[in-house]
Amino acid sequence: xxxxxxxxxxxxxxxxxxxxxxxxxxxxxxxxxxxxxxxxxxxxxxxxxxxxxxxxxxxxxxxxxxxxxxxxxxxxxxxxxxxxxxxxxxxxxxxxxxxxxxxxxxxxxxxxxxxxxxxxxxxxxxxxxxxxxxxxxxxxxxxxxxxxxxxxxxxxxxxxxxxxxxxxxxxxxxxxxxxxxxxxxxxxxxxxxxxxxxxxxxxxxxxxxxxxxxxxxxxxxxxxxxxxxxxxxxxxxxxxxxx
Amino acid sequence: xxxxxxxxxxxxxxxxxxxxxxxxxxxxxxxxxxxxxxxxxxxxxxxxxxxxxxxxxxxxxxxxxxxxxxxxxxxxxxxxxxxxxxxxxxxxxxxxxxxxxxxxxxxxxxxxxxxxxxxxxxxxxxxxxxxxxxxxxxxxxxxxxxxxxxxxxxxxxxxxxxxxxxxxxxxxxxxxxxxxxxxxxxxxxxxxxxxxxxxxxxxxxxxxxxxxxxxxxxxxxxxxxxxxxxxxxxxxxxxxxxxxxxxxxxxxxxxxxxxxxxxxxxxxxxxxxxxxxxxxxxxxxxxxxxxxxxxxxxxxxxxxxxxxxxxxxxxxxxxxxxxxxx
Numbered sequence: 001x002x003x004x005x006x007x008x009x010x011x012x013x014x015x016x017x018x019x020x021x022x023x024x025x026x027x028x029x030x031x032x033x034x035x036x037x038x039x040x041x042x043x044x045x046x047x048x049x050x051x052x053x054x055x056x057x058x059x060x061x062x063x064x065x066x067x068x069x070x071x072x073x074x075x076x077x078x079x080x081x082x083x084x085x086x087x088x089x090x091x092x093x094x095x096x097x098x099x100x101x102x103x104x105x106x107x108x109x110x111x112x113x114x115x116x117x118x119x120x121x122x123x124x125x126x127x128x129x130x131x132x133x134x135x136x137x138x139x140x141x142x143x144x145x146x147x148x149x150x151x152x153x154x155x156x157x158x159x160x161x162x163x164x165x166x167x168x169x170x171x172x173x174x175x176x177x178x179x180x181x182x183x184x185x186x187x188x189x190x191x192x193x194x195x196x197x198x199x200x201x202x203x204x205x206x207x208x209x210x211x212x213x214x215x216x217x218x219x220x221x222x223x224x225x226x227x228x229x230x231x232x233x234x235x236x237x238x239x240x241x242x243x
Numbered sequence: 244x245x246x247x248x249x250x251x252x253x254x255x256x257x258x259x260x261x262x263x264x265x266x267x268x269x270x271x272x273x274x275x276x277x278x279x280x281x282x283x284x285x286x287x288x289x290x291x292x293x294x295x296x297x298x299x300x301x302x303x304x305x306x307x308x309x310x311x312x313x314x315x316x317x318x319x320x321x322x323x324x325x326x327x328x329x330x331x332x333x334x335x336x337x338x339x340x341x342x343x344x345x346x347x348x349x350x351x352x353x354x355x356x357x358x359x360x361x362x363x364x365x366x367x368x369x370x371x372x373x374x375x376x377x378x379x380x381x382x383x384x385x386x387x388x389x390x391x392x393x394x395x396x397x398x399x400x401x402x403x404x405x406x407x408x409x410x411x412x413x414x415x416x417x418x419x420x421x422x423x424x425x426x427x428x429x430x431x432x433x434x435x436x437x438x439x440x441x442x443x444x445x446x447x448x449x450x451x452x453x454x455x456x457x458x459x460x461x462x463x464x465x466x467x468x469x470x471x472x473x474x475x476x477x478x479x480x481x482x483x484x485x486x487x488x489x490x491x492x493x494x495x496x497x498x499x500x501x502x503x504x505x506x507x508x509x510x511x512x513x514x515x516x517x518x519x520x521x522x523x524x525x526x527x528x529x530x531x532x533x534x535x536x537x538x539x540x541x542x543x544x545x546x547x548x549x550x551x552x553x554x555x556x557x558x559x560x561x562x563x564x565x566x567x568x569x
Contacts, residue, residue, distance in 0.1 A: 062335065066333075108361075109362060109363070110362075110363050116333070117333070117362060118357070118361050118362055121353065121357055123322075124326060124354065124357055124358055126326075127322060127323045127325075127326020127327060127329075127330070127354070127358070128326045128327075128329045128330040128333065128358055128362075129330060130323065130326065130327050130330060131294075131315075131326060131327035131328060131329055131330020131331045131332075131333070131334070131338075132330035132331070132333045132334050133330070134292075134312065134315055134327065134330065134331060134334075135292070135330055135331040135332070135333065135334025135335065135336045136334045137312050138289075138292055138312040138313050138331070138334070138336060139289075139334060139335055139336065151330075163322065164322040164323065164326065164354070167317070167320035167322055167323035168323055168326065170318075170320075171317050171318060171320060171323055
């Protein structure tokens with residue numbers, strides 16, 4: 001089964017966007033989630049529902065798209081999306097954070113199917129994503145339709161404070177790592193902010209970048225499909241300020 | 244960091260100290276051997292990638308032209324060096340990451356802990372300059388704590404070759420494997436290579452059974468240890484691989500005595516391997532002496548030989564310290 005075929009099959013069995021609130025409440029016991037808990041929800045949903053070529057059946061396929069959650073704290077939305085898409089049995093959600101649960105308050109790639117990296121400490125995902133993209137290129141992974149696996153990484157605007165991210169942004173732009181796609185969830189939580197805007201930081205380093213409203217699924221999808229050959233691409237998804 | 248591809252000019256032997264550790268000629272040291280062999284590995288094995296942070300980049304110029312996707316120079320970005328190494332391993336490559344020990348292990352230590360260990364990935368980290376190879380460069384380019392730092396993490400194989408031939412053998416072994424390997428290269432070298440087997444301590448000199456005394460020489464310490472223990476009734480073990488720690492060899496070497504006396508001579512922080520020796524001897528009476536680079540900063544420039552003497556790791560100092568303790 002190819003990545004695309006398995007994705008199509010999985011979609012038909014999977015739950016929908018409307019199920020995510022219920023899935024999250026299994027972890028938190030809370031029917032209404034704060035903005036911080038759901039800041040990534042729509043960006044993740046559109047990625048997994050419309051963009052990523054990966055499914056439970058292809059979670060180990062060398063030609064799958066990779067998604068690296070660098071912003072590994074508050075992962076309830078991530079777990080909910082993974083459960084909705086069949087990577088994760090919803091039955092494990094109520095154990096969230098428990099001793100016998102695979103689901104920690106930071107994800108662990110060795111415990112959760114479909115999770116590409118263990119994360120939570122800020123500033124690790126983007127550098128790892130750069131290396132993953134380079135590694136897939138070195139292994140000459142090309143799908144039957146001629147496309148190359150993409151490597152997506154999701155970070156937060158405050159996570160962008162970490163210098164390791166700036167090492168990765170500067171290098172990826174200069175090296176033209178075009179398989180690399182970054183999603184920055186901007187809930188304005190960086191202590192000193194980003195004068196001039198986050199998008200400008202990526203553009204200055206040679207990336208293509210676009211800023212959209214992070215609750216608008218159509219806008220997210222269009223931005224995800226943007227970019228140009230030869231450059232990494234960043235989508236800044238602006239959501240409500242962190243309270 | 245401000246120094247890029249510096250070639251230490253202070254590692255040549257001086258005629259006045261024939262018994263001191265003898266560095267190889269500058270073009271034959273373990274670091275140069277690494278550059279040559281890594282280039283060969285890139286040609287031989289499509290899984291191999293080399294990740295650099297400017298240090299050594301000029302030595303991989305031909306390789307970078309031949310294998311542009313597998314020689315990655317990230318610039319002076321050591322956190323990214325380790326993160327990219329992790330990502331390459333995630334994609335199924337066998338990455339070799341290289342820079343000076345200070346910048347490879349100490350500066351991005353959390354990346355090593357999380358991007359390699361926590362992700363359950365393998366990689367080969369290859370350092371240069373060690374603890375005192377370039378004293379004129381000062382503290383910034385010394386990393387006597389690198390092995391002790393890695394000891395806070397599980398699953399690392401640590402090779403400390405004492406000769407360029409051993410470095411080549413251990414590098415090829417590491418490149419062909421899967422796990423986490425630290426290859427610690429130094430300009431200090433023993434006069435001859437030992438027939439090392441990765442993971443095993445070698446018995447280089449056998450004391451009497453009654454002695455029960457073992458002096459373990461790690462990597463480039465061997466020549467000085469042999470000179471220091473000449474005519475002493477001790478068993479000299481040699482470790483070019485110090486993690487995992489070959490506790491069985493240590494137990495065998497001390498088997499004949501009521502109380503096991505063990506001296507560890509290491510080219511990095513004194514006492515680094517003491518907990519491992521203590522664990523190997525936990526069920527028998529023993530005494531342990533850990534010799535190496537002191538924790539206190541020496542704050543001197545000069546030559547490698549001067550630093551070896553200042554740390555008490557030259558043959559005369561070692562003899563006095565070992566026989567005084569015995």
